[in-house]
Amino acid sequence: MAEDKDYNEYFVISAAAELTGMHAQTLRTYDRLGLVTPMRTKGGGRRYSRRDITMLRRIQYLSQEEGVNLAGIKTIIEMTQQIEQLQDELETQRGHNEELRQKLQSGSRRGGELVHVPRSTAVVAWEPAASRRRRPGA
Numbered sequence: 603m604a605e606d607k608d609y610n611e612y613f614v615i616s617a618a619a620e621l622t623g624m625h626a627q628t629l630r631t632y633d634r635l636g637l638v639t640p641m642r643t644k645g646g647g648r649r650y651s652r653r654d655i656t657m658l659r660r661i662q663y664l665s666q667e668e669g670v671n672l673a674g675i676k677t678i679i680e681m682t683q684q685i686e687q688l689q690d691e692l693e694t695q696r697g698h699n700e701e702l703r704q705k706l707q708s709g710s711r712r713g714g715e716l717v718h719v720p721r722s723t724a725v726v727a728w729e730p731a732a733s734r735r736r737r738p739g740a
Contacts, residue, residue, distance in 0.1 A: 637657075
């Protein structure tokens with residue numbers, strides 16, 4: 603799995619700056635703003651992963667090519683992360699739905715039936731069978 607290996611590589615700030623064509627101070631600013639949060643060593647040194655390098659390049663593209671300011675870039679990153687999280691949750695729910703469908707299908711062979719019951723705010727008074735008889739004068 604070369605992809606896993608790529609994400610296990612870490613670079614010091616000078617190497618990350620060189621890989622992205624940015625100044626190290628720019629990387630520090632992006633870290634301070636929360637755009638890219640590299641791992642830290644025990645001594646506090648920044649260590650950038652391949653994923654961080656990819657994100658830095660994306661930030662650079664949005665800033666230089668698309669003219670998006672840093673606040674806009676931060677919003678784009680946050681929304682992208684939220685979308686990815688929601689897509690993961692959706693995929694999980696689809697899996698649960700498929701499991702339930704299979705259970706319902708196997709259950710229907712035993713004579714069970716799934717019936718749609720529309721939502722209602724109506725209140726229904728229940729009376730036992732004996733009290734439903736016609737009352738005198740009714």
